[in-house]
Amino acid sequence: MSDWYRDFANSGFGTTLVKQLGLPRPAVLRRFEPGQPLLPGPAIIGSAGEGRLREALTELLRAEGVHVQSPVTADGATDGEKPAAVILDATGLRTPGDLASAHDFLSPAVKRLRATGRVLILADPPSDADSPAQAAARQALDGLVRSMAKELRGGSTANLVHVPEGAEASIASPVRFFLSGRSAYVDGQVMSVSPAELPKADDDEQLLAGKVAVVTGAARGIGAAIAKVMARDGAHVVAVDIPAAGDKLAEVANEIGGTALQLDITAADAPQRLIEHLRERHGGVDVVVHNAGITRDKLLVNMDAARWNSVMAVNLQAQLDITQALLDTEGALKPNARVVCVSSQSGIAGNRGQTNYAASKAGVIGMVRAWAPQFAERGATINAVAPGFIVTEMTAKMPFGTREVGSRINSLQQGGLPVDVAETIAWLSQPGSGGVNGQTVRVCGQSMLGA
């Protein structure tokens, strides 16, 4: 589905017109393509205080073939090319006063940031601070990043990663994600990593090679996009959907060289049938993506029990039951398994007419947070993604006005694509993402809803 306004605003005449009218000009986002370098240009790394990550960050970027520039000096001197990424190691922050150095580094560097650039800040979590002053300084970064994300133009994003002491080794995977085109529609977000045992360096192109990934609701829309991205990254995808969607499901499976499994995930024996299938065919499963979801919208006062119950059954209870069965069945989850659950912006911000849907999607967020420690014990992770306005067949049927407003009220001034959600899920599924656990990552272009 094309974004007619974005295309127009980026055409020769359109650019002039929207500028003169003072209208927003949504950028063409930088999305991932296999073989693409991590960044389309150099990166600048700076620190606020005595950070402990700068060296590791520099090494990581150099290993990716990224040229690392010196910070822009006070007199504006630079070493040439405009940066594609500005990275701040803020792990040295002690007091709000130290934030001045963050400003001194970011202000000139971000000014030079090229379109589709990335600003990434790494800092300790405020909850681990030694003093109220340190907590204040760390928390201040939230406001800084979220505001920067709103100021950036040209499809650039800004995000913050909390790195507690001892979790330094976990940063590689999130840093790669946030700098790459995979995070195109993830903007203004704050997330945490935790200490984890991580496998040796990955082959960047086939991050999921040899992995078996289940994707529910894979017959169309976001689910089909997830299946395609997982397969592109090397996974064998077991595409699951209700029997009535079996023909579309078979098409998806055949396109990506996966297999189709027709299954109503709300059936009482669904967890058992899924696990039997996975054990018989694949000896277990590495990645489970709980994507299947339905909407049955009505205002609460008009909502019957059937609408409430069916949404809860598909969107929340099935995720709980299948995950629990996977945990309980010896050998069902392979070592370092990854479970990714699809939540929704509605689960964070709420949405009129969606009490059932929003409740189920908020429930998912609570579920992954609660399960994370148990998953960590076995070297596994469980996370959620919360898509914002994603352009699908479903949104194409919305009234024009609702759709246009819905898609523009975010910092990137456009709707996301199913592939944006899929890329985020594929990243959380990587073996190297073991340090990301219990998180809910919003894929919403920094939506104003629930921000």
Add this chain to the structure above:
Amino acid sequence: MADTSKPATRKAAIVGGNRIPFARSNSAYAQASNQDMLTATIDGLVARFGLQDKQLGEVVAGAVLKHARDFNLTRESVLGSKLSATTPAYDVQQACGTGLEAAILVANKIALGQIESGIAGGVDTTSDAPLAVSDDLRRVLISLNNAKTVQDRLKALAKIRPGMIAPEIPRNAEPRTGLAMGDHAAITAKEWEIGREEQDELAVRSHHNMAAAYDRGFFDDLVTPFLGLSRDNNLRPDSSLEKLSTLKPVFGKGDPAATMTAGNSTPLTDGASTVLLASDEWAAENGLPVLAHLVDAQTAAVDYVHGGEGLLMAPVYAMPVMLARNGLTLQDFDYYEIHEAFASTVLATMKAWEDPAFCKGKLGLDSPLGPIDRSKLNVNGSSLAAGHPFAATGGRIVAQLAKMLHEKGPGSRGLISICAAGGQGVVAILES
């Protein structure tokens, strides 16, 4: 001296199957060709078992009603499918026995070690049926095509008479008797004194069994939706004796005691089915399950034209031959799949096996084959519920029975019996 000993054989494994929902003639698949349906069905099987771009040993399938352009139907379907284009294929046709016969052919090549894997299938459409021009018109058109001058062409055209224009529509009738298959079955039903009520009961049970099987998800890994249909549209979950008893007989008309109605006879149906067969080794290498093995099969034919035997009674003759060869009795099975061309055919078949005089006189047996436990018969429904796209029925039954045996557990056995036009019948044994 050359070694004349038989090569070692192995039993072919049934890995699984796929079919599209069956549709009554001129309904959901009215616009679909045999090739459309067979290709979609193969693709559904490919998706279920991850066979994309794989070269299989062989694909064998057929259709009973076929257009002239479909001379290479199966190979064309393979070329249009997601299988590797280097997978060979050929067509077979044995009327309603086509699907099962195709499975036997693939299984035998696997048994002999000639191939490691293969797909057996069948497809039929009575909606997109071939119409032929009359023989007279056809001769004129051929001479017109051969004519080299304008004069010759005009001469050829001048031979066309209005009476030649009427097309020949394929009929569901035996060429040698002119009788519809149902009318043949009605003769047998009368001979064996098969009552109306027991036929209706069998039909109701078929509908109820199949509806229940759909409801508990039994067909989730056997059927892939097609053209908006996700269940067989002939299926009547609410079928009842009361409803069926109101129907008027459609076969054996003229006989006041006629019993065969549209409710206890299969309707004309469109659909396709496929079964994936392989050696145990191939299945293991590809991480695929073995549901059951095809143990043995037997084909028989009866002389229904002059021999005084019913058109659809050939399986009755095939069965004792196969049982004896395998040292089994008719009671040694966990499930029986007797194709429900007509309810009366199933009932007459079982009655014949129980009849001492018939078993001695016609089958040459000292004692009758005996009764079968009705609770093991067509337990997930059969053709009266699903419908009967002629060549697709065998594949439906093989895949369905193999799954039932897999669920029942190792050592369980199932029996298939399918009657076919031309006085033929095919029977087979599956074992988990």
